[in-house]
Amino acid sequence: MTSLSNDDFEDQLDNFIIRKPRDEQRAYSAARKESRCGQKIHDHIPLLVGDILRSSSTPDDEAVFTLSNPSTLDYRTCLVYGYVAGRGVHNKAFHKYVVDDGTGAMEFSIGIKPNEQKVITSLHNEAAVLVSTSEINYNKISSIMVRLLGKALEYIDGSSILPGSNIMLFGRPNVYRNQISLDVISFKIDNERSRKLELAFADCLLDFYQSNK
Numbered sequence: 559m560t561s562l563s564n565d566d567f568e569d570q571l572d573n574f575i576i577r578k579p580r581d582e583q584r585a586y587s588a589a590r591k592e593s594r595c596g597q598k599i600h601d602h603i604p605l606l607v608g609d610i611l612r613s614s615s616t617p618d619d620e621a622v623f624t625l626s627n628p629s630t631l632d633y634r635t636c637l638v639y640g641y642v643a644g645r646g647v648h649n650k651a652f653h654k655y656v657v658d659d660g661t662g663a664m665e666f667s668i669g670i671k672p673n674e675q676k677v678i679t680s681l682h683n684e685a686a687v688l689v690s691t692s693e694i695n696y697n698k699i700s701s702i703m704v705r706l707l708g709k710a711l712e713y714i715d716g717s718s719i720l721p722g723s724n725i726m727l728f729g730r731p732n733v734y735r736n737q738i739s740l741d742v743i744s745f746k747i748d749n750e751r752s753r754k755l756e757l758a759f760a761d762c763l764l765d766f767y768q769s770n771k
Contacts, residue, residue: 600633602728604763607638608661610731611738623731629770638664638727638740639748639759642719653716657727657740666727666740668716675715682707716745724748726755
C-alpha cells in the first residue's frame with residue numbers, strides 16, 4: 559500500500575500552489591505510476607468526489623479502484639478539495655466527517671493517533687519555552703522548531719477540523735457496506751482568503767481530466 563510522508567504531501571501541495579500560466583499546455587501528471595499486467599495504476603491524482611463515488615474496486619486488488627470518465631484509469635490514492643459539510647459518527651479509532659465539492663458528498667475518516675500527538679505536543683511545548691529563554695544563537699532554531707512541530711500537528715489532529723472549512727484531502731478510497739469513503743493519509747485545512755490552493759487545485763484538476771479524456 560502506498561504511503562506518503564508529510565514532506566511528500568507538501569511537495570504535492572507545491573504542485574497545486576504554484577499555478578501555471580494558462581498559455582502553458584503542460585498537463586498535470588501523477589507523481590507515481592506503476593504497471594500491473596500492462597495497466598497503469600495512478601497515485602495521488604486530483605479527482606472530483608462524484609467520480610470517486612462512481613469508482614469501483616478491482617476484483618484482483620481491492621486497493622486499486624477503476625474510474626471511467628470517459629477513459630478508464632486505475633488508481634490507488636487521490637487528492638480531493640471541497641468543504642466540510644458535516645460530521646460523521648466519531649469512534650475511538652477515527653474522526654469522521656463529510657466532504658462536499660459540488661459533485662457529490664462523501665464521508666472521510668482520519669485515524670486518531672494519540673501517541674504521535676502526545677509526543678509532538680510535548681516537543682512543541684518544550685521548543686516554545688526555549689524561544690523565550692534560550693540565547694540569541696538558539697532562539698531562531700527554537701522558533702523554527704515551534705513552527706515545524708505546529709505544522710506536524712495539523713497533519714494528524716483530525717479534531718481540529720470544523721464544519722464549513724475548506725479542506726484538501728489525500729487518501730485512498732475504501733468500500734464498506736457498499737459505500738465508498740476516503741481513508742485520509744494527510745489533510746490541509748484551507749481557510750485563507752486568497753483561495754490560492756482552491757484555484758490551483760482546479761487548474762491541475764482540469765489539466766489531469768483533459769489529459770485523460
